[in-house]
């Protein structure tokens with residue numbers, strides 16, 4: 001690949017990431033705005049114009065940054081992995097892997113609501129699945145999830161920080177078992193974090209290099 005092509009791809013990845021981050025802000029603003037209905041209708045018209053403009057040239061699926069062998073090396077050297085940066089429907093996570101433990105910080109926003117005031121269980125499952133799949137992929141295994149068992153132990157309030165952690169507990173042939181947790185902050189100094197959600201994933205290696 002020519003340097004100029006690589007630069008263009010890097011620029012597209014960066015600019016689309018920023019665009020999608022702004023779209024996420026827009027999604028929250030649209031869902032929660034209490035402006036007058038006429039104003040909402042006017043804004044909808046302006047946004048429809050922008051959506052059509054973006055769609056003038058498009059690809060079939062979202063832009064995706066590849067967690068390929070080179071990116072895996074960077075993550076193993078301490079860089080975080082910006083998971084789901086380019087898909088506004090997914091919850092973005094900056095995943096770090098240190099000493100075999102994957103972690104990410106998250107503040108559940110208003111759009112993550114399931115039961116009133118707390119995070120939707122399917123979304124909790126999705127973020128843990130993503131974290132554990134990345135962790136397996138960082139071991140240079142191209143995997144898909146074939147099973148995910150989730151236990152919901154405490155509600156996750158919206159707007160407050162939580163921490164995701166995950167580690168691999170077993171590998172047998174093509175199969176990797178990994179466990180993860182969503183942790184609520186300690187209530188005070190010296191207090192433990194509370195496990196709000198725990199999950200165990202069974203991941204199976206599929207042919208091909210990680211990408």
Ligand SMILES: CCCCC/C=C\C/C=C\C/C=C\C/C=C\CCCC(=O)SCCNC(=O)CCNC(=O)[C@H](O)C(C)(C)COP(=O)(O)OP(=O)(O)OC[C@H]1O[C@@H](n2cnc3c(N)ncnc32)[C@H](O)[C@@H]1OP(=O)(O)O
Nearest residue numbers: 067129130133134137144145146147173175202204206211
């Ligand atoms: C929107 C998604 C985007 C995904 C993006 C991916 C990467 C992005 C890049 C970097 C970031 C990475 C990840 C983060 C993002 C998201 C990832 C989330 C992960 C997922 O969300 S991924 C989607 C859901 N996932 C599937 O779409 C899998 C469907 N599935 C199959 O494609 C086949 O099932 C396959 C090919 C896996 C195996 O098929 P096969 O024919 O090659 O092999 P076989 O059947 O022999 O299974 C081999 C051994 O696994 C055991 N085994 C199989 N299935 C089992 C089950 N359900 N329970 C218990 N054990 C099971 C067998 O018992 C045997 O075990 P044993 O060897 O001991 O007999």
